[in-house]
Amino acid sequence: MRSLTDQQQAIRDFIEREVAAGRPCPSQREIAGHFGFASKTAAACHVRALVKKGVLAVDAGKARSLQLMSLARANRRAAVEIPLFGSIPAGFGRDREEEADECIPVTIDSIGFKPTRNTFALRVSGDSMMGKHILDGDIVVLEHGPEPRPGQVVAALIDRKSTLKTFVVKNGKPFLKAENPKYPDLIPSDELMIQGVVRAVLRRLEK
Amino acid sequence: MRSLTDQQQAIRDFIEREVAAGRPCPSQREIAGHFGFASKTAAACHVRALVKKGVLAVDAGKARSLQLMSLARANRRAAVEIPLFGSIPAGFGRDREEEADECIPVTIDSIGFKPTRNTFALRVSGDSMMGKHILDGDIVVLEHGPEPRPGQVVAALIDRKSTLKTFVVKNGKPFLKAENPKYPDLIPSDELMIQGVVRAVLRRLEK
DNA sequence: GCATATACTGTCCAAATGGACAGTATTACC
DNA sequence: GGTAATACTGTCCATTTGGACAGTATATGC
Incomplete structure (x- = not known):
């Protein structure tokens, strides 16, 4: 029927x-x-x-x-606009879309989950995450809020700039680590603010 | 006016x-x-x-x-369906959508260009392109038709399976090379059929 | 056998709709 | 000063459109 x-x-x-x-x-x-x-x-x-x-x-x-x-x-097909930042300013907050450089439309299928108000994107600059195969110019889609799990890539606020780091746990203590041999820093994670966990990577190649 | x-x-x-x-x-x-x-x-x-x-x-x-x-x-906002293959069968042809495993909706902004009928996607299996930061499980968006330029990543038909290789020119001759030290092969490109040039990479990370 | 859903043809009508025309006022440009 | 574009009000009309009703035929389930 x-x-x-x-x-x-x-x-x-x-x-x-x-x-x-x-x-x-x-x-x-x-x-x-x-x-x-x-x-x-x-x-x-x-x-x-x-x-x-x-x-x-x-x-x-x-x-x-x-x-x-x-x-x-x-809804699966609909493209949802999520704000894209060059860099996340210190006060991560309400009017994200207005502060955003631009918005990119993303479909659920292309990033694997339904974007919420806590979803945002970041244009990667620098090669600090090359060890995790995230390159300069890539766009990473992040979720703000959830606790990162060890091994996940997060955006953290360092010197008023958001930087991608890997979240690791060592001796029971959480640290952030850059995935590039040039910057082998290990920063205690409670010293900085984690802005989001990377959920997807979009890369556009040269034509 | x-x-x-x-x-x-x-x-x-x-x-x-x-x-x-x-x-x-x-x-x-x-x-x-x-x-x-x-x-x-x-x-x-x-x-x-x-x-x-x-x-x-x-x-x-x-x-x-x-x-x-x-x-x-x-069009920038519209999600366009492009066929996604696990592997491209030998006879690359007409009814691609019917042969495709599934379709993924992709927006122009997420891949940087307007998909045409010659646009398709491939789920990457294996780590042969790790040197180019394309990982197992990634989805690559390709265009069928255009001549690849040196350095670009292409999908080529090898042993009835499509495989990602880098297109290189050596001594004026075109070759395909795997970006993984484990398979340092250099195959003359005219020995195989190039199915498409990689234009974008989509990666979904674990939640 | 009978109610119900499907799958149509055919007709009538009121409401919704776009198009054309007439007219007024303002602003910008040459 | 004149032409053109903008920005409206108001009216008339042919067409489009959805809705209702009447009728036929077939298949399905109770």
């Missing part, structure tokens, strides 16, 4: 394709025309069935107001 | 917000209502101006058929 018939699925897909292609939502008569129905009532009837089954929503009376309710798909 | 007036910008933004929120494209009267115009002609007039300036497109006569022409913005 809840599953769609072939015809209903075809009509749902048709609407999805049209909207995805940037074209206006089809009218009942356009749907009928596309499927070769002589009467637009057939299309209206299928639309009613799809609404009843929760697949579509309609603004009653409004022309071309069909909306796909398949939020699962819609 | 080409730049928008404040009012025109406001109307353009209103349309964008409504559509982005998943609501049906506003009608002329709804636009007028939202901005407090007593006459819907005012809205129609602005819409006409926006069309003239190339910001909007309309399907003449169709209700709610406004489409934002700001392809720059629209």
Whole structure:
């Protein structure tokens, strides 16, 4: 009962394709025309069935107001804007988007989780994380808040600049360590503020 | 002349917000209502101006058929599905999407260019490109077709499996080389088929 | 057998909608 | 001073559109 018939699925897909292609939502008569129905009532009837089954929503009376309710798909595909910083300023706070250099749209599939208000991105400068295969120019996506686990890469505030370090535990004490033989520092982590844990890396290569 | 007036910008933004929120494209009267115009002609007039300036497109006569022409913005934000392969089969061809394991939505901003039909993704297995900081499990986005330039990473078909190699030129001859000291092979590139040039790297880290 | 869902054709209508036209006022530009 | 673009109000109209209703036919489940 809840599953769609072939015809209903075809009509749902048709609407999805049209909207995805940037074209206006089809009218009942356009749907009928596309499927070769002589009467637009057939299309209206299928639309009613799809609404009843929760697949579509309609603004009653409004022309071309069909909306796909398949939020699962819609949300997976939707690009969410997350703020991208060159460097995180000291007061990490509320109006992050306004302080941000720009925003990058990221999809759940490309970073593996659903971005929240605590998700942000950082453009990496310097090669301090080359040992972890994170390079100058890469964009790292971070989450603010969670406790880092040993081995994870974090952004920490050092000298009013955010820097990427690996979170390690030694003799039961937490430290931050740069993954580059040139800077073999080991800093006690409670001396600085951890701004976020790296969750994904995006790299664009030269054309 | 080409730049928008404040009012025109406001109307353009209103349309964008409504559509982005998943609501049906506003009608002329709804636009007028939202901005407090007593006459819907005012809205129609602005819409006409926006069309003239190339910001909007309309399907003449169709209700709610406004489409934002700001392809720059629209496309930058839109997630485009590109096929993701575990490994590319020998006959690289037509129905790539059907052969693909799955599709990943990618935005232009996250990979730096607009995906075409020749864009595809590959899940990296093995550590043959660790020297280029591309790790096991990473997803690489490739373009099929263009001549690789020296130093670029390419996917090549070796033993019916696609493998990542660096494209190098030595004594005027093109070779493919693995970026891992364990496999220091140098293969003449004309002996195998290059399937694509790596344009971006996506890496998801453990939570 | 009967109710129900599907899958249509066909018709009528009121509301929604876009388009055209007439008119007013302001500002900018030449 | 004149032309053009902007920024509206107001009206009329043909078309588009969704909704309701009547009717036919088939398959499914109770």
